[in-house]
Amino acid sequence: MQKRLLSLGLGLIVGLSILVFPQDRLRCQRLSLGQGLSQSCVFTIVQDQKGFLWFGTEAGLNRFDGYDFKVYLQDRSNPHSLSNSYVWSILVDRAGTMWVGTDNGLSRYIREKDQFVSYFHDPQDGGSLSNNRIFALYEDPSGNIWVGTNGGLNRLDPRTERFTRFPAKAEDVSALSHDYVRAILQDHEGFLWVGTDGGGLNRLNQQTGVFEHYRHSAADSNSLGDDGVLSLFEDRKGDLWIGTRNGLDRFDSSRRRNTHYRRDPRDQFSLSDSWVNCIYEDRTGVLWIGTNDGGVNQFLPVRNGFQSYHHNPDDAMSLSGDRILSILEDRSGCLWFGSFDAGLSKFNKNIVKFKILQRQQNNPNSLSNNLVRQIFKENQDII
Numbered sequence: 215m216q217k218r219l220l221s222l223g224l225g226l227i228v229g230l231s232i233l234v235f236p237q238d239r240l241r242c243q244r245l246s247l248g249q250g251l252s253q254s255c256v257f258t259i260v261q262d263q264k265g266f267l268w269f270g271t272e273a274g275l276n277r278f279d280g281y282d283f284k285v286y287l288q289d290r291s292n293p294h295s296l297s298n299s300y301v302w303s304i305l306v307d308r309a310g311t312m313w314v315g316t317d318n319g320l321s322r323y324i325r326e327k328d329q330f331v332s333y334f335h336d337p338q339d340g341g342s343l344s345n346n347r348i349f350a351l352y353e354d355p356s357g358n359i360w361v362g363t364n365g366g367l368n369r370l371d372p373r374t375e376r377f378t379r380f381p382a383k384a385e386d387v388s389a390l391s392h393d394y395v396r397a398i399l400q401d402h403e404g405f406l407w408v409g410t411d412g413g414g415l416n417r418l419n420q421q422t423g424v425f426e427h428y429r430h431s432a433a434d435s436n437s438l439g440d441d442g443v444l445s446l447f448e449d450r451k452g453d454l455w456i457g458t459r460n461g462l463d464r465f466d467s468s469r470r471r472n473t474h475y476r477r478d479p480r481d482q483f484s485l486s487d488s489w490v491n492c493i494y495e496d497r498t499g500v501l502w503i504g505t506n507d508g509g510v511n512q513f514l515p516v517r518n519g520f521q522s523y524h525h526n527p528d529d530a531m532s533l534s535g536d537r538i539l540s541i542l543e544d545r546s547g548c549l550w551f552g553s554f555d556a557g558l559s560k561f562n563k564n565i566v567k568f569k570i571l572q573r574q575q576n577n578p579n580s581l582s583n584n585l586v587r588q589i590f591k592e593n594q595d596i597i
């Protein structure tokens with residue numbers, strides 16, 4: 215195997231006792247109530263075409279310009295206010311329109327007027343929303359807005375402002391498996407994947423309208439890890455990553471093979487927690503996993519495992535909390551992590567810290583000697 219010598223002069227090395235490698239912890243800036251965030255539970259994060267960051271919380275929609283927050287709340291006396299202050303999901307579509315899924319209705323933001331138009335369930339109108347609790351929003355390549363609710367899946371045609379409903383039907387095996395929709399994604403082959411909380415994973419053939427179901431089975435190790443599907447992501451290779459209440463699955467649809475990742479206390483490179491809330495890939499191709507009680511995990515392909523990052527109460531620059539609900543990389547390359555009860559953490563990847571490696575007595579995994587004469591790079595991940 216070809217090895218490349220890293221440029222380090224021997225004269226500079228003799229007498230040194232350390233080697234340096236990239237950091238093994240995130241150094242974050244925290245933003246919460248004291249900085250103007252309306253509430254410390256951040257379910258969703260997006261950045262719009264103007265560069266504003268938007269955060270959905272239990273108590274309002276927050277717009278951040280890099281310095282200050284502006285908070286949008288429901289005002290029952292104003293029909294053009296947000297439909298509800300409890301914000302579960304936000305989508306900015308390709309036209310730049312922002313859609314906000316709340317605990318009571320869907321709101322479309324009109325930037326020019328700084329106000330909202332809202333859509334609600336109407337039991338007398340089959341073309342309205344099927345349910346007002348909205349947990350997932352997704353735009354397909356045709357410009358349709360898919361809406362995941364506690365009452366099934368909806369497809370909104372923005373031109374007509376009419377909804378097509380896809381409800382679960384216990385007696386129909388070709389229908390949606392469960393009404394609690396938590397994640398939506400269209401893959402590179404055009405299939406729409408729908409994650410439900412209780413009914414597993416669904417794949418919709420939009421040509422036939424038929425849903426194919428993927429469920430957990432204790433008797434089948436290749437089946438879905440759990441029927442509570444909370445997040446979905448398709449990576450650059452076309453593999454589908456599935457975040458559940460009991461582990462992370464990577465599904466190779468071409469081979470119909472499922473790889474399970476769960477918390478294993480005996481393995482330092484396992485997931486830090488098996489409950490996966492969100493999955494995000496940054497611009498460099500790094501996959502980040504937000505867990506329910508184990509902080510953030512970074513996927514390490516060379517180990518087929520993870521590096522985890524946690525909240526440390528003694529470190530003011532660690533993650534603000536370990537229950538991570540949302541992740542976003544902004545235009546400047548900073549990563550934002552939204553937590554359940556501890557506000558936001560901002561990680562600037564451009565500021566590199568270093569870990570010191572040196573010999574430690576009684577530690578066979580430490581450096582063998584502090585005198586380092588040369589460094590070789592064997593491949594992308596091994597030095």
